[in-house]
Amino acid sequence: MPWNNDGPENGSGGGNQGGRSPWGNPGGGPQNPRPSGPQGPWGGGGQRGPTPPDIDEVIARAQSFLRGFLPGGGGNGGGQGGRKQASGAGGRGLLLLVVLVIGGWLASGFYRVQPDEQGVVLRFGAFNRTTFPGLNYHIPWPVESVLRPAVTRINRVEVGYRTAGGDARITNGRDLSVRDVPEESLMLTGDENIIDINFAVFWRINDASAYLFNTRNPATIVKWASESVMREVIGKTPIQPALTDARAQIEAQVLRGVQDIMTQYGSGVEITQVQLQKVDPPAAVIDSFRDVQRANTDADRMRNEAQAYHNDIVPRARGDAARLVAEADAARQSSVAESKGQAARFLSVLAAYQAAKDVTAQRLYIETMQEILRHTPAVIVDDRLQGIVPFLPLTEGLRAPVPAPAAPRPATPTTGAPAR
Helix, strand or coil: CCCCCCCCCCCCCCCCCCCECCCCCECCCCCCCCCCCCCCCCCCCCCCCCCCCCHHHHHHHHHHHHHCCCCCCCCCCCHHHHHHHHHHHHHHHHHHHHHHHHHHHHHCCEEEECCCECEEEEECCEEEEEECCEEEECCCCCCEEEECCECCCCEEEEECEEECCCCCCEECCEECCEEECHHHHEEECCCCCEEEEEEEEEEEECCHHHHHHCCCCHHHHHHHHHHHHHHHHHCCCCHHHHHCCCHHHHHHHHHHHHHHHHHHHCCCEEEEEEEEEEEECCHHHHHHHHHHHHHHHHHHHHHHHHHHHHHHHHHHHHHHHHHHHHHHHHHHHHHHHHHHHHHHHHHHHHHHHHHCHHHHHHHHHHHHHHHHHHCCCCEEECCCCCCCCCEEECCCCCCCCCCCCCCCCCCCCCCCCCCC
């Protein structure tokens, strides 16, 4: 055993023929019998009692024992037996080291995919499979490796401007944190005008494997495709709608166009939103465009006021015209009905006159006189009075009072029979 320094097996029999215990105390053997009597726990004779071991020697022997399990760490004993024991201990140490290395290599295959990520496992650099959030395992490097792109994060691409980092600073109405890029923002409209457009495109990954392997730089492709589609859409749109009410339509058309291009490339990118940030005329002529815009606004306001007046006066005129037509129609119907009634009455009187001429003539005379006297004031004058013309208004109860004459006149009857 590696505890022995000398012994009959190693061929180095010194003055001490007996073996030694692991702690260096004399041991029993055929040539060196132990003294009779009780022995202590540390190999001492029973005559002297228990003898404690040397601490330094215990530590040294423990270190020597551990070195025996490591490669090249043989024991202190000489001879062939010692070399065999050292070789066996070195083999066990090497095996333990290999097991630990293999275990660590296998354990390195565990990896975690975060909730906003998607795992893409590569086998010898080629796509093999896709893993989902949670704890997963792959064959350790160099056989397999894993990429974990964030698939739920919304990415932003700016076209026509760049946003600087840090807090925004505004001076004279200008945001110093935003830098214009005229070579991207100036575009030609459908009516051959120049317009300055800044817009942002928002996108995310919807297929991690296609995103990683089908295109080299998806963000740059999104930017170039967005600028190209925006120029195409603006080139078909007049400047006035582009500045006013066609913004939502432009955003929708650009989104569809960019998504078609990215789908055709198989980039694994989904365009979520296109947002126009600024749509203005070029800075050199923006004041003139604003004057025109104000004039157009005034024209629209006056047009709206005229339309409101039209909507107010026309219905009233139509109502008055309808009322006049209705009144005229009513008068026509009344006149026709009255004429028909008079004609019917005349015909009935004519029939009665033809049947009895005298009676009918007398009746007609009486009715005519009655009608005349009903509307004519009657005055009775006494011819015996002188100077004053007394009269008695007989029709006072039939009609309104008749004013007195302006000057006295001779006492002559005006109407009716002479006074009695």
